[in-house]
Amino acid sequence: MLHSRHLGLFMAIVLLLIGLAGPAASAAQEPVLLGLSVSTQSNPFYRNLAEGVVAEAQALGAQVTVLSADDQLEKQISDVEDLIAAGVDALLINATQDGAVGVVEQAAQAGIPVITLQRGVPSSLVTSHIGTNNVLIGQLAAQWLIDRLGGTGRIVVLEGIPGAASSEDRKTGSTPVFEAAEGIEIVAQQTAEYDRATALSVMENILQATPDIDAVFCYNDEMAMGALAALEAAGRDDVIVTGIDALPDALEAIRAGKLTMTIRIPVYDMGRLGVRYALEAIQGNMVPLRSVIPIEFITAENVDAPAPAPFEGPIKIGVSVSTQSNPFYQLLAQGTADEAAAMGYEATILSADDQLEKQISDVEDLIAAGVDALLINATQDGAVGVVEQAAQAGIPVITMQRGVPSSLVTSHIGTDNVLIGRLAAEWLVNRLGGTGRIVVLEGIPGAASSENRKIGSTPVFEAAEGIEIVAQQTAEYDRATALSVMENILQATPDIDAVFCYNDEMAMGALAALEAAGRDDVIVTGIDALPDALEAVRAGKLAMTIRIPVYDMGRWATRFGVWAVTHDIAVPVQNTIPVQFITQETLAQ
Numbered sequence: 001m002l003h004s005r006h007l008g009l010f011m012a013i014v015l016l017l018i019g020l021a022g023p024a025a026s027a028a029q030e031p032v033l034l035g036l037s038v039s040t041q042s043n044p045f046y047r048n049l050a051e052g053v054v055a056e057a058q059a060l061g062a063q064v065t066v067l068s069a070d071d072q073l074e075k076q077i078s079d080v081e082d083l084i085a086a087g088v089d090a091l092l093i094n095a096t097q098d099g100a101v102g103v104v105e106q107a108a109q110a111g112i113p114v115i116t117l118q119r120g121v122p123s124s125l126v127t128s129h130i131g132t133n134n135v136l137i138g139q140l141a142a143q144w145l146i147d148r149l150g151g152t153g154r155i156v157v158l159e160g161i162p163g164a165a166s167s168e169d170r171k172t173g174s175t176p177v178f179e180a181a182e183g184i185e186i187v188a189q190q191t192a193e194y195d196r197a198t199a200l201s202v203m204e205n206i207l208q209a210t211p212d213i214d215a216v217f218c219y220n221d222e223m224a225m226g227a228l229a230a231l232e233a234a235g236r237d238d239v240i241v242t243g244i245d246a247l248p249d250a251l252e253a254i255r256a257g258k259l260t261m262t263i264r265i266p267v268y269d270m271g272r273l274g275v276r277y278a279l280e281a282i283q284g285n286m287v288p289l290r291s292v293i294p295i296e297f298i299t300a301e302n303v304d305a306p307a308p309a310p311f312e313g314p315i316k317i318g319v320s321v322s323t324q325s326n327p328f329y330q331l332l333a334q335g336t337a338d339e340a341a342a343m344g345y346e347a348t349i350l351s352a353d354d355q356l357e358k359q360i361s362d363v364e365d366l367i368a369a370g371v372d373a374l375l376i377n378a379t380q381d382g383a384v385g386v387v388e389q390a391a392q393a394g395i396p397v398i399t400m401q402r403g404v405p406s407s408l409v410t411s412h413i414g415t416d417n418v419l420i421g422r423l424a425a426e427w428l429v430n431r432l433g434g435t436g437r438i439v440v441l442e443g444i445p446g447a448a449s450s451e452n453r454k455i456g457s458t459p460v461f462e463a464a465e466g467i468e469i470v471a472q473q474t475a476e477y478d479r480a481t482a483l484s485v486m487e488n489i490l491q492a493t494p495d496i497d498a499v500f501c502y503n504d505e506m507a508m509g510a511l512a513a514l515e516a517a518g519r520d521d522v523i524v525t526g527i528d529a530l531p532d533a534l535e536a537v538r539a540g541k542l543a544m545t546i547r548i549p550v551y552d553m554g555r556w557a558t559r560f561g562v563w564a565v566t567h568d569i570a571v572p573v574q575n576t577i578p579v580q581f582i583t584q585e586t587l588a589q
Contacts, residue, residue, distance in 0.1 A: 138173025335554020
């Protein structure tokens with residue numbers, strides 16, 4: 001249901017009304033109202049973000065109110081309160097600081113989906129966050145500069161706004177890299193507030209106090225341009241300067257040989273993607289909990305590289321799933337097929353039957369058949385070779401749930417299985433009151449989901465003094481295998497209190513073995529929320545499972561594949577899907 005409209009509050013605000021109807025319009029043809037609170041519009045980076053939001057709203061028939069906080073937390077809080085009062089259907093926010101969390105949660109508690117852009121807030125109530133991995137950016141940019149300096153040099157670091165997530169994360173990423181480089185000395189490290197004029201002043205002062213420098217490492221281009229101005233005024237053309245954002249004048253500075261490197265962040269597309277997510281969330285559809293936007297290092301060598309040519313013709317989508325005997329992966333495949341059909345394309349789906357060799361052969365067949373996009377749910381990391389073969393042939397590769405360790409993958413969409421393992425283990429430890437003897441049934445050895453759930457859960461169990469793992473074995477994510485394994489464990493170690501399973505198929509197999517042995521005193525947990533697992537939860541047999549919206553995972557994977565082929569929008573490189581704990585209590589709600 002759409003909220004009421006109180007537009008009289010915003011006569012002085014930039015308000016864009018586009019179209020009389022669209023995909024997100026109500027039955028009365030009233031457009032959806034989106035609210036965007038952006039940290040600032042004086043920075044071209046964030047102007048570009050807002051322009052992307054406005055343009056995509058226009059394309060999709062929505063209405064958007066854009067408010068700038070002018071880098072003031074108090075103003076942003078007031079702005080968002082005004083947007084809530086105006087009845088926005090979704091809030092998009094580029095936070096000035098973490099302190100915006102209270103008003104963000106106020107919106108979420110009012111039933112308004114909240115999409116955070118680039119700068120997030122620490123709240124579990126946020127619907128989705130879209131941004132860069134700023135820790136990784138900091139790491140990569142610092143290493144790039146060290147390599148450029150040959151491992152030796154005196155560096156000035158200009159930081160962004162204190163408390164802003166992007167600035168803090170870039171510091172977290174870059175600082176250890178600089179500290180680990182023996183020949184590198186940080187001679188000055190100060191904030192310049194992400195601002196050009198401030199950076200000019202700060203850099204002038206640094207040059208007076210510490211003129212012996214080799215490079216300036218800036219957390220954004222605005223500061224890099226300010227630093228360049230100070231250096232030019234001082235006649236210093238011997239200093240390497242790097243930035244982040246690929247703003248137009250920064251690119252010109254690279255062409256002129258003044259700025260050495262910047263990092264392109266497709267912020268315009270970040271805004272567009274935020275609108276797409278908001279419209280889906282308004283309709284009650286699943287959107288990724290977190291999406292990481294790709295980046296590109298820009299230097300004199302590639303600053304004028306041509307844009308990719310537009311794609312013409314029908315799109316062939318190839319889908320390789322690990323198995324179709326598991327209902328979880330049946331749903332995944334169905335989601336890819338249904339979304340492909342909805343978009344007017346054809347999907348060819350092949351099952352590897354949990355055999356790596358068959359998956360490799362299947363993907364080779366799909367490549368030979370001329371698919372334009374490959375969606376793969378890998379059996380094991382060993383599929384990396386054929387995935388890279390597809391990528392090197394120019395085929396975008398989208399990995400689903402189980403990834404492969406390759407930088408050539410276009411996008412991965414799945415759960416955070418380390419987090420799932422940790423949360424599920426904590427749930428079980430709490431349910432046992434901190435004391436108990438546990439059996440752990442693992443998935444397929446080498447499968448990323450299984451290995452990550454192990455990484456997440458094992459430290460939790462080890463840290464719980466009253467918990468003992470009496471058996472830990474693989475059951476191959478398979479029901480029949482879990483039944484057999486559990487029968488053997490019960491014969492060898494009957495004194496158990498719980499069985500912790502990495503998926504529902506194994507949980508159902510374990511339940512069958514326990515029921516046959518007359519053991520209704522054992523707590524069993526699973527992951528996937530399969531239909532018969534939910535029935536087992538309702539019947540009080542299965543204590544807990546975790547719902548993963550795998551059908552929607554397949555749908556989004558198809559969209560990402562199509563967008564990558566058509567160059568429609570920058571496709572996120574990493575996407576985390578939300579999950580939900582299911583117990584008798586939650587099913588009764």
